[in-house]
Amino acid sequence: MTRYLCNCFVFVRRRVFLISWISLVLYIFYDTFNYYYKDRRFYHLRSILGSGLCISRGTANVLNLCCALVLLPLCKKLNQLLYRLLSKLWPGLFFFWLERAKSFHMTVAITLLIFAVIHSLSHFVNLWNFSRNYDGRRPDINMARYKNENPLHLLMSTTGVTGVMLLTISISMGLTSLRVVRRRIYNAFWYTHQLYLPFMVFLMIHPLSGVLKEEVLDEPNTSLFPSQIKSWTNSSTPYTPKFVAIKSKTWLWMALPLSCFLVDLLWRIFSRNRAGVQLLNVTHMPGRTLSVTVSCPHEWFNCRKGQYILLQCLDVSLLEWHPFTVVKLPTPNYRQFDVWIRVKGDWTEAFERLILERGAINVRVLIDGPFSSPMEGVSRSDIALCVAAGVGITPFVTILYDMLINPRGFLPRRVHLLWIVRQEQEITWLAELTNKVLSELRYANRPDRLHIEFYVTATNNNKTNTPIDKDKNDLAHVIVINEKGVISHVLNENDRTLDDEKATLLTPIKKVNDYVEVKRDLDNKGYDIAKEYPLLGCRVRRGRPHWDRVFGYWVHLYPEQNLSLYCCGPKKLVKLLRDRCKSVSNDTKTKFTFIHEAFS
Template sequence: MYIFYDSFIFYKRERRFYYLRQMLGLGLCISRGTATVLNLCCALVLLPLCKKLNQLLYRLLSKLWPGLFFFWLERAKSFHMTVAITLLLFAVIHSMSHFVNLWNFSRNYDEQRADINLARYKNESPFLLLMSMAGLTGVMLLTIAICMGLTSLRVVRRRVYNAFWYTHQLYMPFMVFLMIHPLSGVLKEEVLSEHRTSLFSSQVTSWSNGSAPHITKFVPIKSKTWIWMAVPLSCFLVDLLWRIFTRNLARVQLLNASQLPGRTLSINVSCPHDTFSCRKGQYVLLQCLDVSLLEWHPFTIVKLPTINQRDFEVWIRVKGDWTEALEKLILEKGANNVRMLIDGPFSSPMEGVSRSDVALCVAAGVGITPFVAILHDMLINPRSTLPGRVHLLWIVRQEQELKWLADLTHKVISQLRHANRPDRLHIEFYVTSTNNNDPNTTYDKDKNNIAHVVMINEKGVLTHILNKNDKNMADDEKATLLTPNRKRIDYVAKDKKDDYTNKKGYDIAKEYPLVGCRVRRGRPHWDRVFGYWVHLYPEKNLNLYCCGPKKLVKLLRNKCKIVSNETKNKFTFIHEAFS
């Protein structure tokens, strides 16, 4: 707003724009003020997209001032969105003011000073004036900006993500049109000498009547867009070329692919080169050449490469056309025959977990991926000092999904106990769904509701009956009663075993007792959770790292603000999301 006001006042009071201002009125001041804001927005909107340069900054600043850099990483998406919304708003205002200027160019044609005119004659159609280079490029810029803005809406982005992705690939034509747009010289300023400038105050009346004492000379207003865009656009182009040349050479091989519960793929990927290294919490961009030659998708590394084992692991939730095509391709061709390129790794705000004395971590579903590498590190280095203590809450829909981490969590807790560091990890699992069936299969209530169960002891005596509503169980009941005694015992034993194994919580508790005792039903009671943290760490500044759906992020962000205001603790909310 300050930049807009400063430019507005400059064009309203500056002597050299007197005749242009007389012709166009406030439309000149508004269009030039918004143009300055647009130059700034177009420059700033590129900064969060420079992934390689951000990675370089991370290596330079992580030791000097890590808090500032991670604040920038966590706010990069919000910063990009804020600048983009500002850009779109001022682009609409800028376009409207220029449409008014075209009308005034036609209506206020200056016959005495022909150089200042855009129109060829008085009352020329404004639509004909729009056919100039400035007009056409302006329309293209506005169209691209509106398309990007509309497809960025959450409603559109969630349903038609490809539309959002492909419209954002128009940023290169947008930058080209942006540099060409102000070069047409439509708006002109008067060439002033020092003598005429000093006499302006005494002669303004005669000039306003059209009787200027000297012949006026006009030149196009010099474009300053390149000044605003020089450094950011250079950084962006360098970053883009750097990524293109490195990722096109970073061809990797899928070593193994396995199916996790909840239709999630666990993929082991070979390192692209011997010097490839990454940190806990970082992510990579993957491109499958057999699926799409344009699309790159981000995935957090859940298992880091080591000196002895030169591969890393990512988890991919099958949701969307790209992941479905990848899953189908792996099933048809096999993991070893799938071609992929890798770009990265890139810094993430989740890297702060590994540096924290106390890290509060909340994840939902596949959002657990940024924290899996921390568990692997605890397993390998149980006595390491950082992170000091980790509180991890994982919310899942189906209890089957707990198998992703059951084995790893069991080993980590056991290892920490042997290392005399049992208080280093405090982990809880929350299962929100009451349906214990496999999420990969469909659930039919009518078929699974029990109608009538007859329990028979070893002597074949009826012990008790439970009322149910499914007639299909009548056949099972009849088969049980008409079968010889020994077979009836086997049948009932088999039913009991099947019923036992279908309850996934008991199965996990039996196989992983250290995990089963940490499973809770329903959603976390956040007042109690935050109250526990406040009681455990009084008057401390705590970081809450979250990766999950939008509703959870919004709830926890507001909760951090409320608790920080009501207690002596200060909660800093740190969030990561790719979409």
């Protein structure tokens, strides 16, 4: 019995947010349903619509709440401002909000979609009841003009059309947000989510037509029903109820969140650099990853460790903004920053092709940000446990640069960094930087400040990058990389350049099948990083980490302490480490707080 209660307590504690949200939603629905079910002013309307009135109004209030809250995680600038203010007063609270912002947005969106369907079905039933239960004695309260009017005619009203548009947009956003759809056709996901502006417009118009009406009662008569009214009213003066449209409260729900969202949107639009950003240098790293150096737009562009920016290439798409973590921060003497871009997907392939054809300096880009991220907590942690996979190492690169500049820095006092890569050549992204950091820490008598391990998962390390396009005749162009890693290109004579094309709203479909073959002047066969960087050779492991040993080592090293584990990588790794943190925290006295990077 005690074990059962403990398991229940752990289950509730893990899902306290979800349970609280479901409880709030059900309470709002029940309270509104009960209000419209018992209130005297809706007696005549209930006699026509039945319980459909109560369900539609209850779901309407839930939808108002969801539409108000779904915008909050999208207010990036305001979230960043709040983070800077609250991180000093109560860092844990807003830190939790940043880490949970994406899941919060998804939870509210799923609730919105479910109640939007229920709300629409209840109104379809209401249209049928308006036609079937037409009240000839009180024509003001009827939506139908006569008994048994076709419900489709009622649907053609302003309320009906806007309601159908709202439902269509909600379902479109929900379907394209599925992981399967989002991964395969990301453009559809992005395009449907740009419909949030017409969605908000339809949301404000939808309840203004006044289809649903309430009875106007004098103050002393608000609790009396018709049978009670007839007992004291003069029989010679028949009772004739008056009706007015139910006042819309949507604007009350949406006023503050929508104002915050619009202020945030205008702030971002006016703060975006429109002229001064240039691509200064582009180098190609192993694993088909681009290292892009961008000029710093303004003197007030201050970026912190772990923050990210949104990048837009006008020649590829006029709508798409893609997030990338800043791996090298601008300084007063270094007015530029670096980002790493893994070439995977239609947008990144089109961006890479454009750089090759025009040259980096001739590609037009805009940046938005920087924006706060949960990874900022690494620089303020006493002990930081960091796990990254592939290009997920980017949030932790700035920590290495900081250690190189300030090897005797106070925070973070100790960093445990595990980096999982597929090929050993990918370690060269950080090999030179890591080698310098380890040397500087030794000279500063702080060798224990950084504990770094590399895990190479590929069993055969002799494979080089090969074309995914099997048709060699369709090869568009070839990248050539010299010994310094700088990319150059050889274009096919029959290749059509992008100079003759106009910018599109989304990534051109024809570029999805374009493939860039990567050739290297260096021979990668039999590559051994230990020969070039001896300090890193002993830190390279083969295969994936044995997480029981890793966590056991941390528990043994830091008994009875509260540790933060920062993770940036694929979803499977995130889920694995999140579950492992929970189980180890329950079984030992060392408590782990799991924090992962998820762009919102």
